[in-house]
Amino acid sequence: MSADRPTALVTGASGGIGEALARRLAADGHDLVLAARSADRLAALADELRRTHQIDVTVIASDLARPGAAAKLVAALDDRRIDVLVNNAGVGLYGPFLDSDPAALSGMLQLNMVSLAELTRALVPAMAARGGGRVLQVASTAAFMPGPLMAGYYATKAFVLSLSEALADEWKGSGVTVTALCPGPIATGFQAGADMGDSKLVKGKRLMTAEECAAFGVRAMNAGRVVAIPGLGNRVQALSPRFLPRRLVPGIVRRAQAPTH
Numbered sequence: 326m327s328a329d330r331p332t333a334l335v336t337g338a339s340g341g342i343g344e345a346l347a348r349r350l351a352a353d354g355h356d357l358v359l360a361a362r363s364a365d366r367l368a369a370l371a372d373e374l375r376r377t378h379q380i381d382v383t384v385i386a387s388d389l390a391r392p393g394a395a396a397k398l399v400a401a402l403d404d405r406r407i408d409v410l411v412n413n414a415g416v417g418l419y420g421p422f423l424d425s426d427p428a429a430l431s432g433m434l435q436l437n438m439v440s441l442a443e444l445t446r447a448l449v450p451a452m453a454a455r456g457g458g459r460v461l462q463v464a465s466t467a468a469f470m471p472g473p474l475m476a477g478y479y480a481t482k483a484f485v486l487s488l489s490e491a492l493a494d495e496w497k498g499s500g501v502t503v504t505a506l507c508p509g510p511i512a513t514g515f516q517a518g519a520d521m522g523d524s525k526l527v528k529g530k531r532l533m534t535a536e537e538c539a540a541f542g543v544r545a546m547n548a549g550r551v552v553a554i555p556g557l558g559n560r561v562q563a564l565s566p567r568f569l570p571r572r573l574v575p576g577i578v579r580r581a582q583a584p585t586h
Contacts, residue, residue: 342539343414355408359382389435410448410458411460414436421474459501459546461504462505464485464489472578482507508555512532
């Protein structure tokens, strides 16, 4: 750990956008704290980043889908200075809301919203006291609309976007910036994890890579942008509900997400 290098905490860093964000921040000269459930995958990534970038990387195994996990993660930091908080960890559930497994639904709500808010609340005061820091919250284009067949997931991302915009306003003048990164579908394991491989939204389409999304997100964070949507098509999709009668939007989203068969 170097006093000259900022330290970034990245949740959900064992794959997908989180891993890509960790790689990007490492290349930019950050020391890292990587958190996720998969300790083995984190350890392998940490070894690689240490060798490649000569940085300090700490690994903390943490299942943020469990109540109380955010507080345990903060305790494991042992008062270590965090200059950049990247709340990336998240999951989705695909299918009718009443068909969702109750435990999986509760875990998604805990991970996507509660742990994110708790980590932000716990780590930002020290940033503000130092007069500077950055928070990158990974939301989604789903945040801008209701999402039949992924109703709970879309709602969690609306929470992330709303929270981020509000905190960015509350923290004006503090030196702490908040950026909500709102990608569309990304070529990661997320779709398989959410069991949405047959959705028209992703099947057969060329998706943005995690690396492209991460590079865009870090640039937006460093620029202090509050809402950052990568890709022209995603920006059009995210903003289009503003120009439609709200009663029509759920049906449009449902048709876009329905299985192809």
